[in-house]
Amino acid sequence: MDNKINLSQLADLLAQESGMSKAASEQFVKNFFDIISQSVLTDGMVKVKGLGTFKLIQMEDRESVNVNSGERFTIEGHQKISFVPDTDLKERINKPFAAFETVEITEEQAAELDKMEQQETDNTSSTKTTDNMEKSKEKEPKKELKEVKDENQKGWVKVLIWVLSGILVLALIIFLLWPVIGGNALKKADKNAKEKAPAPTVVKPEPKPAATPAPKKEEAKFTLTKGDQEKALPLFGVGDTVNYKIVGTLTVHTMEKGDMLTTIALKYYGTKKLWPYIAKYNNLKSRSFKRMPVGYKVKVPKLANK
């Protein structure tokens, strides 16, 4: 294994194989390779059956970059000797791996591969941050990379990172503070409910004689007596769904088991009849009324008199 076989060793082996004298086989092997190298130079191509094809190919000029200094220089066009092994020989050499076949990668596997690659780049980036920037850039078209100056790139990356981290922090703050905000709104709603509770008992006896004109009377009373909308809303809502406009979000309600738009309206406005405002504010269509799953967040609008 891993031995370098030279001319005389090869000649010895050939002599054993074919029964030639050592001197003759050495001469033969020498001639064999001499002719190949000679005629590649003169004819530009040699084909040896069972071994393969040696060919002279022209390499075009190309640009390259000095790894140490980063300077550009051109590699002059030159000729190169290429060797393509005979297909039979190629297959026989590759026998140990012949069982493998190229496989298509599914999307899941591709995602895993991406993760692995990212981890690798992350590992290297922890040691060199500048390297990381350049690597992440490399994923984008390489041509652009070369054109744009390094300083510009770093500036861009910094700005991007700052903006992204800012957004993240904001989102985090909102997320953390949400229970406080949401809680306040709930308390307000509770207050509404409490203030609402005694009111109907007072009002109800009055409209009993005339059922239809009752809401109008109430409306008149409250517009006169109180400007405070939140307190006014629960009572106004009775039997009247047209006379309000939406002026913002009161709170966000998370659907629980048994919750419906009407129950939410009852909870926050004191009446079931104002539910269309919630539906409108959330852009809900009639189909989705019944299908709102537990945990679905419904924005409850703040209503004001028209």
Place this chain on the structure above:
Amino acid sequence: MNNKQFLTELSGKCQMSAEQAAGQVQALIGVMENLWQNGDSVSLSGFGVLEVKKKNERVSVNPTTGVRMLVPPKLVLTYKPSSILKDKLK
């Protein structure tokens, strides 16, 4: 230069018939193939090195469809010309 021309030139140089030369060439290639399959490399001064190299598996992408393929590892016979031969090219 094709195989026939090669054989006639070789037989002329070694003073043997073309058929003999063909047989010898096949024998020589057979010997070398055994060496390669054992992992040895054939190195000849003035010509170069013929050896088997292992290529690792890799992911290749079809540029038109974007389908990613996993190409398995393989053993490939490679030729590296000697510096003497390279100098003659210039």
